Amino acid sequence: MAVKVASSWINGASVETSGETHQIIDPATGKSVSEYNLATAADVDTAVAAARAAFPAWAGATPAERSAVLAKLAKLADEHAEQFVAEEVSQTGKPVRLATEFDVPGSVDNIDFFAGAARHLEGKATAEYSGDHTSSIRREAVGVVATITPWNYPLQMAVWKVIPALAAGCAVVIKPAEITPLTTLTLARLASEAGLPDGVFNVVTGSGAEVGTALAGHRDVDVVTFTGSTAVGRKVMASAAVHGHRTQLELGGKAPFVVFSDADLDAAVQGAVAGALINTGQDCTAATRAIVARELYDDFVAGVAEVMGKIVVGDPHDPDTDLGPLISYAHRDKVAGMVARAPQQGGRVVTGGEAPDLPGAFYRPTLIADVDESSEVYRDEIFGPVLTVRSFTDDDDALRQANDTEYGLAASAWTRDVYRAQRASREINAGCVWINDHIPIISEMPHGGVGASGFGKDMSDYSFEEYLTIKHVMSDITGVAEKEWHRTIFNKR
Numbered sequence: 001m002a003v004k005v006a007s008s009w010i011n012g013a014s015v016e017t018s019g020e021t022h023q024i025i026d027p028a029t030g031k032s033v034s035e036y037n038l039a040t041a042a043d044v045d046t047a048v049a050a051a052r053a054a055f056p057a058w059a060g061a062t063p064a065e066r067s068a069v070l071a072k073l074a075k076l077a078d079e080h081a082e083q084f085v086a087e088e089v090s091q092t093g094k095p096v097r098l099a100t101e102f103d104v105p106g107s108v109d110n111i112d113f114f115a116g117a118a119r120h121l122e123g124k125a126t127a128e129y130s131g132d133h134t135s136s137i138r139r140e141a142v143g144v145v146a147t148i149t150p151w152n153y154p155l156q157m158a159v160w161k162v163i164p165a166l167a168a169g170c171a172v173v174i175k176p177a178e179i180t181p182l183t184t185l186t187l188a189r190l191a192s193e194a195g196l197p198d199g200v201f202n203v204v205t206g207s208g209a210e211v212g213t214a215l216a217g218h219r220d221v222d223v224v225t226f227t228g229s230t231a232v233g234r235k236v237m238a239s240a241a242v243h244g245h246r247t248q249l250e251l252g253g254k255a256p257f258v259v260f261s262d263a264d265l266d267a268a269v270q271g272a273v274a275g276a277l278i279n280t281g282q283d284c285t286a287a288t289r290a291i292v293a294r295e296l297y298d299d300f301v302a303g304v305a306e307v308m309g310k311i312v313v314g315d316p317h318d319p320d321t322d323l324g325p326l327i328s329y330a331h332r333d334k335v336a337g338m339v340a341r342a343p344q345q346g347g348r349v350v351t352g353g354e355a356p357d358l359p360g361a362f363y364r365p366t367l368i369a370d371v372d373e374s375s376e377v378y379r380d381e382i383f384g385p386v387l388t389v390r391s392f393t394d395d396d397d398a399l400r401q402a403n404d405t406e407y408g409l410a411a412s413a414w415t416r417d418v419y420r421a422q423r424a425s426r427e428i429n430a431g432c433v434w435i436n437d438h439i440p441i442i443s444e445m446p447h448g449g450v451g452a453s454g455f456g457k458d459m460s461d462y463s464f465e466e467y468l469t470i471k472h473v474m475s476d477i478t479g480v481a482e483k484e485w486h487r488t489i490f491n492k493r
């Protein structure tokens with residue numbers, strides 16, 4: 001029987017909201033694991049009001065006080081790692097090894113990083129830039145942050161959005177994806193336990209159509225941050241624009257994976273499989289477009305097909321499982337449909353291309369070679385365990401193909417030639433370019449894209465730009481009543 005869980009977390013407490021009952025489905029079995037009541041637009045009003053009321057005191061806390069709460073939260077999150085893993089695996093179907101070694105420790109490290117970063121916000125040096133004034137910079141918390149997150153990495157995406165905002169002194173209202181609210185609710189409860197004042201971190205669960213729209217377009221928030229698809233991100237931006245609210249958008253991706261002729265072929269093959277299959281390919285930075293030097297093409301395709309053929313698909317709770325299900329049957333059908341149409345558009349399915357005989361929303365690792373540049377699988381986000389491959393003739397052609405996309409989130413270049421590596425990192429349009437690797441992220445470095453992948457940064461000190469305003473304070477140091485510059489305005493005195 002499905003376990004009833006708290007609906008929302010508002011003003012430091014669990015709240016039973018009055019929306020309809022929603023079942024959280026384990027995509028590995030198709031069975032309900034828990035249920036909760038959805039929030040409504042009225043609950044968004046309550047949560048925003050709680051955040052607004054809590055904001056001044058939290059913004060006024062010293063950096064050391066904010067840091068202490070976040071450090072305690074990092075410790076509590078680490079102590080609750082097993083609970084986070086269990087919730088994440090049951091609501092997303094991601095393999096337990098990924099949740100244990102990537103999602104949860106990465107989230108704890110991120111909280112830990114911001115506990116430190118909260119104490120050293122920097123700005124331009126205070127100085128007498130005009131000669132007659134002392135100019136200084138104040139970096140002030142922007143206010144109430146509304147944030148909306150997706151289902152693929154529910155805990156990490158919540159952490160990336162909420163924690164830097166809290167470190168900066170903001171109050172937050174977050175709406176996780178309706179199908180994956182569990183770890184976000186646990187995070188909020190632990191933040192309270194860590195000493196975060198009531199109302200500073202609120203969670204409203206519910207659908208994008210009702211709760212998401214109400215939150216993104218709320219008059220009383222100051223910033224709207226979003227992680228999700230490009231199509232919805234643009235709607236969120238339009239909702240926020242009604243009140244002129246600033247936005248930060250982390251959107252879709254279609255990462256190129258460029259293998260130059262001098263690359264270490266084995267490393268590129270291993271990297272392509274890992275980069276394409278992470279989180280069952282439901283990763284915005286996943287390698288999706290392998291662009292391979294003609295000389296290496298056949299060996300690359302054969303190598304990737306061989307490694308993909310050994311991937312263990314199955315029960316995500318089993319530590320030996322490599323690939324879990326997709327998030328839902330509907331999403332699996334979308335992925336299967338795109339792969340099924342690929343041969344009509346010139347693609348050759350080398351391996352995979354089918355669902356295994358398992359009850360959940362599984363799909364086999366799939367490699368599609370010889371794809372046409374105009375084909376759907378090459379241009380659109382598939383968000384499944386599918387890698388496409390094309391060849392290139394020379395370096396100019398490789399970089400042209402890498403940039404032949406509206407997205408610009410992540411990319412990788414595989415080469416042993418330092419000049420090629422430098423050129424690729426310079427010329428590929430993306431928020432991150434890896435050299436001889438694909439996927440690793442670290443708390444100290446920013447994540448965020450360009451073009452249809454959005455703008456603004458998560459992680460690292462750079463993310464503070466989203467949550468702080470910069471105020472210039474300019475103080476006269478002359479004490480002179482009739483200032484020299486006044487003559488520009490009224491000359492005859």
Ligand code: NAP
Pocket residue numbers: 148149150151152153157175176177178179206207208209211212213216227228229230232233235236249250251252253283284381383409447449453
């Ligand atoms: P999505 O469909 O865009 O949904 C994202 C969030 O927006 C969900 O919480 C959703 O709510 C909500 N939402 C839907 N319609 C809304 C509206 N009109 N107004 C306000 N909120 C609304 O994305 P997804 O399918 O969950 O996630 C996959 C996408 O996220 C992929 O495109 C992936 O590339 C992207 N992503 C990007 C990054 C990055 O850092 N760039 C990271 C992870 C994922 P409900 O689902 O509850 O209805």
